[in-house]
Amino acid sequence: MTESNGSAAPERNKQMPDKEIADWEKRFRAPRVSLPDWAEDTPDRSLFVSNATGTYELYAWDRSTGEQRQVTNRPNGTTDGVLSPDGAWIWWFDDKDGDEFGVWRRQPFTGGGDELAVPGLDASYPAGLALGRDGRTAVVGRSTDDEGTTIHLARLGESGADTVEIYRHRESAGVGDLSHDGSLIAVEHTEHGDAMHSALRVLRPDGTAVAELDDTKDGTEELGLEILGFAPVDGDSRLLIGHQRRGRWEPLVWDVVTREETDLALELPGDVSAEWYPDGSGLLIVHSHEARSEMFRYDLATRALEEIATPAGSVSGATARPDGSVEYLWSSAAEPSAVRSTTGRVVLDPPGMKSPGSVPVEDVWVEGPGGRIHALVQKPAGASGPLPTVFDIHGGPTWHDSDAFAAGPAAWVDHGYAVIRVNYRGSTGYGRAWTDALKHRVGLIELEDIAAVREWAVGSGLADPDRLILTGGSWGGYLTLLGLGTQPDAWTLGIAAVPVADYVTAYHDEMEALKAMDRTLLGGTPEEVPERYEASSPLTYVDQVKAPVYISAGVNDPRCPIRQIDNYVKRLEARGAVHEVYRYDAGHGSLVVDERIKQVRLELDFAERNLPR
Incomplete structure (x- = not known):
């Protein structure tokens, strides 16, 4: 057994010439940017995230001058930021070393010192934020173990903040949006106890209710709702929401004052999300289906749906600009991400090293116990099986892998593995x-599909049955450890990053919102349904694990806390099982490029040393 602790100290000189850096490492080091957010009333002012310094941080961008300025500079990085509608302030969330527990701070867009955004509010887990166009109103959501979820309306002034609690409940909830004129506040909540399916409530600034919408009361099916945003027009009480009434996510427009619902009834087979065009006349539609996406403009007056041409691949974010153009973040498995525009130009092209591409993804459909399973396959160009094969399992669990660029899988392909x-x-x-x-038989159902x-993969000749790696992060790390114990003869080795390893201890130590999710998934607390937690916990099966195990974990992780991982590792140690553990000073993953590269290098090395030749 090998155990090490790590920091984000650079492993190599960042001035090393590009030609001396392997392609897999270049994909992590190459500067990249997020889709820029822009100020509603000052659209030349934008905010984006970049790893240009080697750590993911927030950047301000004045489009009128072209000037870009780094806003935050913290050892473990910063990605949670919001630009105020007037463009005057950048709000960012300040936690401690990735533990997600902290306070909102703000900084002038043009630069200057940070200040506590809402004095008087104690540290918490964030539960949404909405900023008013008047420059002094903020709706702040907070989540703590003691209070559950609280939502506060803050009026900011030169002498401090006048803050009033307008919502409180033990179950999870979050701020959805603040109307254009500041008179309505939309909230997603799970007061009914189902953390996977939210209901909606619209409040006045004094906390009184204006309207309710709750599809979970259907009586026959569990249906969820989500807030997509108020119409960007003063006095307009239309709220764009997502619903699941036809078995998938679709948008509709709900007038929260008249209660009128306008069902768009889009004939698109996959999940559909939407946001308003800036004048409120139409909707920007992003349609996701079978691991790829496409965009449309929907005209609310004519109900016409017009496709917006994009290359084959995935749109991971899109926004309509005041001039009618659309900016979007696009990539494919073969081509790195770029912020593009329907004007035909690349919106942001960070200078410096360029990321190499990778191989395209191939679609595979496999009949499984619960229906057809979609899998995405990459393999070295020109290679034929049987190959050492990595099953890279996504987190969530409510997420999906898509035809999008990912440096991790590409690194395995570079080293001769199918993924x-x-x-x-x-x-x-x-x-x-x-x-x-997946409810109630949590983990076990997913593993049946895997x-x-x-x-x-083995039967087709692609995968070598003696060289199979099960790996993943977060929920994927959980499934890795659970799979090694429940399917001990199926896997040659396992690599689990920030996993759930001991479900009962994880429940008691994790952040409150995840406790609510676990109660939904498993039907109660560990005390109420102990048999379900036992059946779904990797710790239950640790003595059956045969394969070498590699585990990496952030010591400040509030989602998959370190104590429950330590419990699992102690059981491996007691058996003398082959395993290695790497702990690092961050939370649920790292925002530091050198740290991420170190982790991938350790995983590749572990596979090289433990996989049969």
């Missing part, structure tokens, strides 16, 4: 029934 990513039951993008299927794809 298979499985959109198991629980994944999004394949309908509500597929996403909701096993079906494994059987296909």
